[in-house]
Amino acid sequence: MSVPLCFRRSRPISLSWAIGVPLVLQLLGTFGLVGYWAWTFRQNAVTTLAAQLMGATSLAVEERLEGASLTPAVLEGLPVSPSGAVFVLDPKGSAIATPKTPRPLLESATRFIQQLGGVSAIEQSQHYRYQSYFLQVRPYQDPWGAQGVIVAIAPRSDFEQSLPTPTPLFLGLGIGALLTLAMARWLVSPWRRLGRPSPTQSLDDPNDARPPIPVGSASRIEELPESPLLETKLRTSEAEIRRFFEGMTDLVLFVNAATRNITVAPTHPERLYEQETEILNQTIEQFYLEEGSEQFWSQVKLAVDTQQVIDFEYSLSVPIAPDSPESQTYWFAASLSPTSAHTVAWVARDISARKSAIAALQESEARFRSLVDNIPGIVYRCTFEKGQMMEYLSETVETITGYTAQELIGNRIQSWVALIHPDDLDSVLQTIQSAIAALAPFVLEYRIQHRDGSLHWLYEKGQATAARGSRVQLEGAIFDISDRKQAEEGLRASQQRLSFLVEQTPLAIVEWNTQWDVVAWNQAAQKIFGYEKSEILGRQGIELIVPQPERDRVKQVLQELSLQQGGRHNVNTNMTQDGQIIICEWYNTALIDEHQQTIGYASMAVDITQRRQAELALQHSEQFLRSIYEGVETAIFIVEVLEGGEFRLGAVNPAYERRSGSLSSQLCGKTLFEVLPTAIATATLQHCQTCVATAAQLTYEECFRSDTDAPETWWLTTLNPIRSLAQDRIDRLIGTSIDISDRKQAEQVLQQRAATETMLLTIARAFLDEDFDRAVATALATLGEFTNSDRAYLMSYDRQRDATLTTHEWQGTGLDLAIAPHPPIPNGLSSTWYKQELLGGHLVQIPCISDLPVEASAWKTEMLAHSIQSVMNVPITYQNQVVGLLGLDTVRHPKIWSDDDIHLLKLVGEIIAIGIARHKAEEAQKYAVAEAFAANRAKSEFLANMSHELRTPLTAILGLSEVLRDEVFGPLTAKQHQKLATIEQSGQHLLELINDILDLAKIESGKLELQLVPTNIEGLCEASLAFVRQQAHQKQIALSAKIPPRLGKITVDERRVRQVLINLLSNAVKFTPEQGEVWIEVLPDEENEVLHFSIVDTGIGIASEDISRLFQPFVQLDSSLAKSYPGTGLGLALVRQVVELHRGSVRLESQVGEGSRFTVSLPWHKSVETVTTLPQPLEERA
Secondary structure (H helix, E strand, O other): OOOOOOOOOOOOOOHHHHHHHHHHHHHHHHHHHHHHHHHHHHHHHHHHHHHHHHHHHHHHHHHHHOOOOOOHHHHOOOOOOOOOEEEEEOOOOOEEEOOOOOHHHHHHHHHHHHHOOOHHHOOOOEEEEEOOEEEEEEEEEOOOOOEEEEEEEEEHHHHHHHOOOOHHHHHHHHHHHHHHHHHHHHHHHHHHHHOOOOOOOOOOOOOOOOOOOOHHHHHHOOOOOOHHHHHHHHHHHHHHHHHHHHOOOOEEEEEEOOOOEEEEOOOOHHHOOOOOOOOOOOEHHHHOOOOOHHHHHHHHHHHHHHOOOEEEEEEEEEEOOOOOOOEEEEEEEEEEEEOOOOEEEEEEEEOHHHHHHHHHHHHHHHHHHHHHHHOOOEEEEEEEEOEEEEEEEOOOHHHHHOOOHHHHEOOOOOOHHHHEOHHHHHHHHHHHHHHHHHOOEEEEEEEEEOOOOOEEEEEEEEEEEEOOOOOEEEEEEEEEOHHHHHHHHHHHHHHHHHHHHHHHOOOEEEEEOOOOEEEEEOHHHHHHHOOOHHHHOOOEHHHHHOOHHHHHHHHHHHHHHHOOOOOOEEEEEEEOOOOOEEEEEEEEEEEEOOOOOEEEEEEEEEEOHHHHHHHHHHHHHHHHHHHHHHHOOOEEEEEEEOOOOOEEEEEEOHHHHHHHOOOHHHHOOOEHHHHOOHHHHHHHHHHHHHHHHHOOOEEEEEEEOOOOOOOOEEEEEEEEEEEEOOOOEEEEEEEEEEEOHHHHHHHHHHHHHHHHHHHHHHHHHHHHHOOHHHHHHHHHHHHHHHOOOOEEEEEEEEOOOOEEEEEEEEEOOOOOOOOOOOOOOOOOHHHHHHHHHHHOOOOEEEOOHHHOOHHHHHHHHHHHHOOOOEEEEEEEEEOOEEEEEEEEEEOOOOOOOOHHHHHHHHHHHHHHHHHHHHHHHHHHHHHHHHHHHHHHHHHHHHHHHHHHHHHHHHHHHHHHHHHHHOOOOOOOOHHHHHHHHHHHHHHHHHHHHHHHHHHHHHHHHOOOOOOEEEEEHHHHHHHHHHHHHHHHHHOOOEEEEEOOOOOOEEEEEHHHHHHHHHHHHHHHHHOOOOOOEEEEEEEEEOOOOEEEEEEEEOOOOOOHHHHHHOOOOOOOOOHHHHHHOOOOOOHHHHHHHHHHHOOOEEEEEEEOOOEEEEEEEEEOOOOOOOOOOOOOOOEEEO
């Protein structure tokens, strides 16, 4: 591009000026133009950067506002600029949402929009430069129809700081210009002298018709030596500037607002015009072909008037080819920057691709919104920085969760994560974190809790993507798969049940392919045939489980199955792995696909070997049962139960025919009353009704007689109910009858025998437990009733008088027979006969008295006199002698007693004979005891009298010896004292003996009376110990007492019990060696109300075989002891007698060499009067 410049001067100029001045001016112009273009491009870059960032910001705001409530939180975090802000204005120009926007920014933006004509004048997205700010405005309409405008404003300095300042460029251009000027002056200095005016023509001549010399013609002055170098540098500079402009992608041109002309041609005009088109100095109307020229002129005028950068977008329609009616629309984003008071730099960028992308995006968004609104799932976008926060949710979320999108978007409290079931939350978060770390897609299935509390299964498929900065976004779709989960669960359960049934069924299930290779084999098949799955899968099963002789037949069956001509059910002989032959029943079917092609076969088999064997066994059993049914002697019959409650015979076996005397054809189909006698039919009907009502087996006995002349037979009948499954009721009774006549007779015999044994046992026990007369009366009554006799009696035989005498008699109820005892048997023939029969031990049974022989006429007369019609007598013998007779008779009617009665009568006679002998022995014993008692009493009385007679002179002797020992009659010598001591000791011993004899005599004679008084137990023991303390002290024997506290008192004869304790203590001290131990021990037994006094010593002890003789009077166990331990032998006998008088007992425990323990046990009731103080234990040692 060249600018025509002409210089006309009034005087001639030198050659140096002619060449140098234009050169310098050209260089300066180039430098200025380059600087201007550099500044212009930097301003355009700032403007473009601001437009792009703020356009992206307003677009992001619009995306955030889609489907969301307009809140300040939506406008936070947007990438505007460090000092910029975004806010939304309503149609009136008031801010309705602003995230803490600085007031100067808000006021400047509001003022500028008012200059544009208000919010309603903004119809499309526009970028403006106002004062020191950039603004981006975008119209907005929310989902509810409310309109407004999204405004993004930022200071220009924010964007200038983000671009590098081209200071080195400007400095380089300035230095280059100065160097160029210096070089030019140096080059033209030799030719300054040449700068004289031409002699022929002056340059200032106005009449010179020659055209001015253009600056560019200086390059054609070839005669100057420096011109080639200068021309080269100019061309190089011009080429660099041209490459700079040609390298620009934007359209750049300069417009003179005053003339509307284009003063600097635009770059890349070929986008709009052909290359030959002249653009320079054209007007805007000419350049844009009148298309929107007024709009462009208004924008140029606005930029000049306001001296502000004006941004706007416009479109041009350009023909596709020259002279082509078709055209293509190009969109440009223009920035008008004032360069002077009338000049505007016009920088336009082709945004057709972006417009197409925006249009495509809008179309895509429309399609996406339509798709989102119509899919059954949720489409979402969320961030996952400090937990999950939803940025976008489609409206379907309310249907799936019960929560609206507005309730979940931007809500960290009621977030989507809060809806996830706690059991699934950890796995969901772990999967999402893994996807975020790898920026990878993910798939989830989890449960959420619906607003109504129900659980829903969800399927989520999403993608983690990197957003601006370090943010990560999750985008995806969520679908409610609860129905699918339920279906899957049902399918899974069904498959599990099917698998369980296949594996657990006892049927072998085998699947074959079309070549009859095994492809499925369950556990039952393995169990039946013995082959594991691994052993048979993929192999020809026919060769393995079918024996060779059966294979041809089986293959024929399979051929029929493949042709669908049969083979679905058959029974085959098969073979197990171990070679065992089995019989299986097979059920086969072909497997058909959707194209009706056979793809395989399925078979079920069951091992019926045992069933076949059972069937054969059943056939044999049926034959066997049939033979039993027809040949058994047990009567078998079937009774049909009719719905009306009636019964009829359905079938009978031959044994029943023999029992009833009728044929089966005569019995079957008839009711019970038609075939049985009325009484038997009635009883049988009751039994049948009971069996049906209880539905249980019924057994009973019945007596049956087929004919009046036939004997009675007893039958044991059992009825078993049979329930019909079809009718659900008992429709038949199966009965069996067994002839038990023999058993009945045996039972009667056994019952008779048992009754007889019971009766004999009763009679025998009576003779043991009762006196003789009462026992005889019991025997006669029992015998008479058992034999159905009218009278039973017992007669004794007096051998001396040769006569019988009735001693006991029993008469039946309603009889009053005054039968006198039999008189002595008279002399004569009659007495001879009866005497011979009786004394000969023969049974006399007269069924009829009138049948007595002539020799018994006297006895006959006597029997008839008392109306006796039958009589039976059994002689009673003892030691082979007749001692009496036992008789039975009747007066109401004649009677023949059975053999059992006769045998019973004999047994009772033997018992009575024994009883008579025992009675006589008891009488003799009683007499002997009475005689002995009288003699013993006489002895005791004698001893008592003798004791008194002996004690009187013995008392005088002891008294005289005591007087002599006290030397009342003078002093005595030592020998005399010794003799007196012997006399006193012997007398004292004799006195003790007499006292013991006297006490024993009193006890035996019953004259000793006890004086029972409450006695203190502790005092009783102390008094007894005090009596033997001197004796124990002399032998250095330790004497002690063990008495529990608070025993109270015992009611005894204190003197006698103290005598018992002293006697036992004296014996213990006497038979205990020196330095031994003797103690008395008291043990209460409150449960049995007994008090035990134990005297224990460590003496010589007593042998176990001598203990039984120890308590007998005048007995000493060893004669040698009498010398070492003298005594009377009456002490322990007296102890026993006194204790037994107190209703107590005494016992001894002893071992030889270790000591003895005598325990006296006396009745004791714990006294209410107890000792109030605890007595000190008595333990003294000699």
